[in-house]
Amino acid sequence: MRILFLSSTFICxxxxxxxxxxxxRAFKEKGHEVSVLxxxxxxxxxxxxxxxxxxxxxRYAWPASMQRFAYGAGIAQNLxxxxxxxxxxxxxxxxxxxxxxxxxxxxxxxxxxALWAFPQGFIAALLRKxxxxxxxxxxxxxxxYLAKTFHMPFLVKMPAQxxxxxxxxxxxxxxxxxxxxIKKEISVVYCGGVNTGRFNQKNKGNAVRKxxxxxxxxxxxxxGRLVERxxxxxxxxxxxxxxxxFPDAKLLIVGSGPLTEKLREEANRLGLQNSVILTxxxxxxxxxxxxxxxxxxxxxxxxxxxxETEGGQGLxxxxxxxxxxxVVASAIGGITDAVRHNVNGLLVKQxxxxxxxxxxxxxxxxxxxxxxxxxxxLRFIKEEMSYxxxxxxxxxxxxxxx
Numbered sequence: 001m002r003i004l005f006l007s008s009t010f011i012c013x014x015x016x017x018x019x020x021x022x023x024x025r026a027f028k029e030k031g032h033e034v035s036v037l038x039x040x041x042x043x044x045x046x047x048x049x050x051x052x053x054x055x056x057x058x059r060y061a062w063p064a065s066m067q068r069f070a071y072g073a074g075i076a077q078n079l080x081x082x083x084x085x086x087x088x089x090x091x092x093x094x095x096x097x098x099x100x101x102x103x104x105x106x107x108x109x110x111x112x113x114a115l116w117a118f119p120q121g122f123i124a125a126l127l128r129k130x131x132x133x134x135x136x137x138x139x140x141x142x143x144x145y146l147a148k149t150f151h152m153p154f155l156v157k158m159p160a161q162x163x164x165x166x167x168x169x170x171x172x173x174x175x176x177x178x179x180x181x182i183k184k185e186i187s188v189v190y191c192g193g194v195n196t197g198r199f200n201q202k203n204k205g206n207a208v209r210k211x212x213x214x215x216x217x218x219x220x221x222x223x224g225r226l227v228e229r230x231x232x233x234x235x236x237x238x239x240x241x242x243x244x245x246f247p248d249a250k251l252l253i254v255g256s257g258p259l260t261e262k263l264r265e266e267a268n269r270l271g272l273q274n275s276v277i278l279t280x281x282x283x284x285x286x287x288x289x290x291x292x293x294x295x296x297x298x299x300x301x302x303x304x305x306x307x308e309t310e311g312g313q314g315l316x317x318x319x320x321x322x323x324x325x326x327v328v329a330s331a332i333g334g335i336t337d338a339v340r341h342n343v344n345g346l347l348v349k350q351x352x353x354x355x356x357x358x359x360x361x362x363x364x365x366x367x368x369x370x371x372x373x374x375x376x377x378l379r380f381i382k383e384e385m386s387y388x389x390x391x392x393x394x395x396x397x398x399x400x401x402x
Contacts, residue, residue, distance in 0.1 A: 327377065
C-alpha cells in the first residue's frame with residue numbers, strides 16, 4: 001500500500017527522532033511504501049530520505065525565521081501566544097495545500113493520512129473537493145481543543161466529515177470531538193507506541209544515579225515539557241509528604257520550558273533544594289537511562305487554566321512501563337486509556353498532592369504491589385502498545401477504506 005502522511009511537524013534525525021517518525025517507520029517496516037509531507041522548521045532540510053522514508057517540507061513564510069506556526073510548543077499554544085503566528089494560518093493552509101496537491105499527484109497514494117485534523121486534515125479536505133483520493137484523519141486532541149477555544153468547530157468537523165476513516169488518540173479526544181458535532185464513526189486508535197528497542201529492562205541507570213548523586217535513595221521521575229498542564233507543581237508539593245516516610249527520596253524532573261524558574265522557586269520555598277532536581281532537557285539517547293534509574297515514574301497532569309490537558313495516553317507513561325517501572329498518573333484526558341488503576345499503574349485525582357504522595361509511597365513501600373504493576377505494564381506494552389501493533393490497528397482501517 002502507498003501511504004502519504006501529512007503532518008505539521010516531522011523531526012527526522014536519527015539522534016533526535018520524534019514519535020511521528022517512529023510511527024511512520026512502523027508502516028515502512030511492514031512493507032508499505034510511505035512518504036511524508038510536513039512544514040519547514042528551524043534546522044530541518046527541505047527534503048531528506050532516512051530509512052527508506054521520503055520526507056518533504058513546504059515553506060509558508062519569508063524569511064525562513066518567520067516560520068513559527070508549527071514546532072516548538074505546538075500549533076495550539078503558538079496561536080495563543082503570538083499575534084504573528086495567527087497571521088501565518090492562512091499562508092500555511094495555502095502553501096500547504098499547494099504542496100500536498102503536488103505530492104498526491106506525484107505519489108498517487110492509496111490513502112492520505114492527515115495527522116491532526118487542523119491544519120493537515122483541513123488542507124486535505126479542501127483538496128478532496130478537487131482531487132480524488134482516500135483520506136484518513138487522526139485526531140490528537142490539541143486541534144479539538146483549538147477548535148473549541150476559538151469557537152471554530154468547522155476546523156475539526158469539516159475534515160472529519162470529509163474523511164473515509166476518522167481515528168482519535170483517546171476516548172477523551174473522541175468524546176470532545178463528538179461534542180463538536182462530528183457525526184462520522186470515530187475509532188480510538190493510539191497514534192504512536194513505544195520503541196521497545198530503546199525503552200526496555202536492559203537499560204541501566206547507574207550513570208544517571210551517579211551524575212545526580214542519588215546513591216541508594218528512592219528516585220521519583222517525571223518527564224515532559226515544563227508547562228502548566230503537566231502538573232509538575234503538584235508533584236513538588238507532594239515531596240514533603242513523601243519525605244516524611246522516605247527521608248532520602250529524590251525527585252528528578254526531566255524537561256525544559258517556561259515554568260522552569262517557577263518550579264525551582266517552589267522547590268526552594270519548600271526547602272527541597274536537595275530533594276528536587278531539575279535536569280533540563282535530556283539528550284534522546286540518554287533518556288532511557290533516566291527511566292532505568294527511577295523507582296517510580298509519575299505523570300501528574302492537570303487541566304490547565306486554558307482548559308487544556310493530555311489528549312493522548314501519555315507516551316512517557318508507556319516508555320516507563322516498557323522500562324519495567326511502576327507508574328502513578330492523574331486520572332484525566334487520554335491517560336486513563338493507558339493506565340488502568342491498580343492493574344498496570346495507580347491513578348489519582350488531578351491537583352491533589354496528598355493522593356500523589358500516598359500512591360507513590362504505597363509503591364515504594366510494597367515490593368508485592370510494585371512487582372504486580374510492573375508485570376502488568378510490560379504485558380500491556382507487548383500486547384497493545386508497540387509501534388508495530390499500533391500500525392496494525394491503523395492498517396486494518398485503511399485496508400477497509402481502500
